[in-house]
Amino acid sequence: xxxxxxxxxxxxxxxxxxxxxxxxxxxxxxxxxxxxxxxxxxxxxxxxxxxxxxxxxxxxxxxxxxxxxxxxxxxxxxxxxxxxxxxxxxxxxxxxxxxxxxxxxxxxxxxxxxxxxxxxxxxxxxxxxxxxxxxxxxxxxxxxxxxxxxxxxxxxxxxxxxxxxxxxxxxxxxxxxxxxxxxxxxxxxxxxxxxxxxxxxxxxxxxxxxxxxxxxxxxxxxxxxxxxxxxxxxxxxxxxxxxxxxxxxxxxxxxxxxxxxxxxxxxxxxxxxxxxxxxxxxxxxxxxxxxxxxxxxxxxxxx
Amino acid sequence: xxxxxxxxxxxxxxxxxxxxxxxxxxxxxxxxxxxxxxxxxxxxxxxxxxxxxxxxxxxxxxxxxxxxxxxxxxxxxxxxxxxxxxxxxxxxxxxxxxxxxxxxxxxxxxxxxxxxxxxxxxxxxxxxxxxxxxxxxxxxxxxxxxxxxxxxxxxxxxxxxxxxxxxxxxxxxxxxxxxxxxxxxxxxxxxxxxxxxxxxxxxxxxxxxxxxxxxxxxxxxxxxxxxxxxxxxxxxxxxxxxxxxxxxxxxxxxxxxxxxxxxxxxxxxxxxxxxxxxxxxxxxxxxxxxxxxxxxxxxxxxx
Numbered sequence: 001x002x003x004x005x006x007x008x009x010x011x012x013x014x015x016x017x018x019x020x021x022x023x024x025x026x027x028x029x030x031x032x033x034x035x036x037x038x039x040x041x042x043x044x045x046x047x048x049x050x051x052x053x054x055x056x057x058x059x060x061x062x063x064x065x066x067x068x069x070x071x072x073x074x075x076x077x078x079x080x081x082x083x084x085x086x087x088x089x090x091x092x093x094x095x096x097x098x099x100x101x102x103x104x105x106x107x108x109x110x111x112x113x114x115x116x117x118x119x120x121x122x123x124x125x126x127x128x129x130x131x132x133x134x135x136x137x138x139x140x141x142x143x144x145x146x147x148x149x150x151x152x153x154x155x156x157x158x159x160x161x162x163x164x165x166x167x168x169x170x171x172x173x174x175x176x177x178x179x180x181x182x183x184x185x186x187x188x189x190x191x192x193x194x195x196x197x198x199x200x201x202x203x204x205x206x207x208x209x210x211x212x213x214x215x216x217x218x219x220x221x222x223x224x225x226x227x228x229x230x231x232x233x234x235x236x237x238x239x240x241x242x243x244x245x246x247x248x249x250x251x252x253x254x255x256x257x258x259x260x261x262x263x264x265x266x267x268x269x270x271x272x273x274x275x276x277x278x279x280x281x282x283x284x285x286x287x288x289x290x291x292x293x294x295x296x297x298x299x300x301x302x303x
Numbered sequence: 304x305x306x307x308x309x310x311x312x313x314x315x316x317x318x319x320x321x322x323x324x325x326x327x328x329x330x331x332x333x334x335x336x337x338x339x340x341x342x343x344x345x346x347x348x349x350x351x352x353x354x355x356x357x358x359x360x361x362x363x364x365x366x367x368x369x370x371x372x373x374x375x376x377x378x379x380x381x382x383x384x385x386x387x388x389x390x391x392x393x394x395x396x397x398x399x400x401x402x403x404x405x406x407x408x409x410x411x412x413x414x415x416x417x418x419x420x421x422x423x424x425x426x427x428x429x430x431x432x433x434x435x436x437x438x439x440x441x442x443x444x445x446x447x448x449x450x451x452x453x454x455x456x457x458x459x460x461x462x463x464x465x466x467x468x469x470x471x472x473x474x475x476x477x478x479x480x481x482x483x484x485x486x487x488x489x490x491x492x493x494x495x496x497x498x499x500x501x502x503x504x505x506x507x508x509x510x511x512x513x514x515x516x517x518x519x520x521x522x523x524x525x526x527x528x529x530x531x532x533x534x535x536x537x538x539x540x541x542x543x544x545x546x547x548x549x550x551x552x553x554x555x556x557x558x559x560x561x562x563x564x565x566x567x568x569x570x571x572x573x574x575x576x577x578x579x580x581x582x583x584x585x586x587x588x589x590x591x592x593x594x595x596x597x598x599x600x601x602x603x604x605x606x
Binding site: 200207295303 | 499502509513515516518519522592595598603605606
């Protein structure tokens with residue numbers, strides 16, 4: 001199977017390097033790091049796995065120069081989808097290519113599927129702490145599991161093949177029975193900690209160390225679970241406890257939206273906040289606190 | 304009638320100067336500004352009224368040196384009540400003295416009444432934009448109306464006399480039929496704009512100029528009105544519209560909590576947020592967004 005990595009940042013670099021290291025044919029689309037990666041390769045320093053140094057990388061600066069691939073892994077921020085995906089992905093597609101979005105948020109697969117009629121799209125959630133620390137250099141702190149849920153791929157055997165390829169890397173990969181539930185599950189964490197870390201200029205572990213924001217985090221999580229289940233997801237209330245324990249135990253790691261905000265990049269508000277609030281509302285449940293977070297972030301992101 | 308002003312800041316300085324200028328006997332308790340006021344008097348520059356220069360001021364550095372007064376106007380921040388009021392106010396009281404709190408928030412009269420058993424307490428809300436611009440120097444931008452609601456004063460004739468004294472100054476003064484309604488009415492504004500201006504580092508007019516926070520401000524106001532009415536206040540939903548119009552029209556003015564936060568002073572969270580949230584909850588209405596604001600502010604105020 002030929003993989004294309006569209007967007008070789010921390011996430012794309014990590015998963016692409018893991019796949020290539022396991023023997024898969026991976027083609028990387030790069031932007032600013034192209035020259036460095038072409039010359040010096042990709043380097044993944046991991047606190048968990050053996051380090052990976054890929055000296056010869058299939059690196060490209062333009063997707064027009066890349067071969068068509070079987071699986072297009074989109075690892076860009078969702079804020080770039082509308083402006084970039086049509087031109088970046090189109091040259092990579094053959095008749096049976098599928099697009100898998102390793103992105104955050106809700107409703108992103110439907111929007112991408114609309115850009116590519118007839119092309120199968122799936123979504124993946126990555127549970128991972130990884131940072132880009134230099135051109136083509138990733139620092140992996142923890143985790144790495146990936147779950148893939150189908151959106152509209154006809155022949156889902158290809159998802160099993162992708163899961164098998166990820167399995168070879170040593171990561172735990174799974175096919176999720178329901179993309180909607182998969183997306184909402186990740187949102188319970190992302191909605192709570194991304195926005196609050198931006199607004200209060202802090203980190204998830206500090207939010208949980210303070211009584212007032214510990215209780216608030218819990219309340220937001222419960223609200224997201226209620227919203228999720230109103231939208232047909234199957235999330236148990238008990239996952240709040242698991243997620244709190246997980247977050248307290250994890251190494252300090254700035255949520256992606258905090259990094260985006262600090263670096264004055266656009267925030268992924270549409271898919272992480274706007275769509276969930278609207279979809280839950282349309283399903284009859286108003287996520288009052290999440291809506292408030294969204295509006296506070298909309299204001300902050302403008303000034 | 305003899306008035307004591309406990310806390311000669313912007314509010315205390317303004318109302319005290321207006322009363323003294325109208326011929327009332329006013330005794331001012333000052334802290335850091337004492338020497339300057341003793342030497343140079345009190346100066347009120349107003350964009351609305353004639354300027355007032357009081358050259359001879361009954362200024363005191365300790366309440367032990369002050370005469371007993373008929374009306375004690377408390378103009379300190381509520382954050383100082385517990386630690387300061389017992390010692391500051393006690394020497395000023397005679398058998399029939401009353402204490403009027405020109406302060407923000409809910410439940411403050413009950414706490415102060417408990418400090419002074421047998422002494423009548425009332426609360427006042429001031430609609431005013433005034434800043435202290437130097438020692439004993441106030442800059443009055445707009446408004447000044449004051450409403451007084453009784454908490455536990457037996458002979459309420461004294462409230463009428465205080466209203467009459469304020470009336471002489473040219474300000475509009477009123478006796479409110481219900482202190483609970485009066486306090487909640489002011490909270491509709493204070494809860495909404497104080498906290499949001501701190502959290503989003505902005506001003507009320509900018510919050511209302513942005514669509515997302517305009518809608519959020521409206522939603523918070525409605526929530527406070529629902530909380531108020533659950534607690535037995537009588538606030539019409541239509542006041543949201545009036546308050547939005549009023550706020551859009553007012554000269555830019557930093558809410559008091561924003562000034563406190565920027566100057567690293569303690570925030571008046573107990574009376575403006577904690578008590579309202581708890582009291583509404585006890586009455587069966589959960590102010591979800593206000594509770595979230597409170598928890599965000601509790602976090603921010605610590606770090």
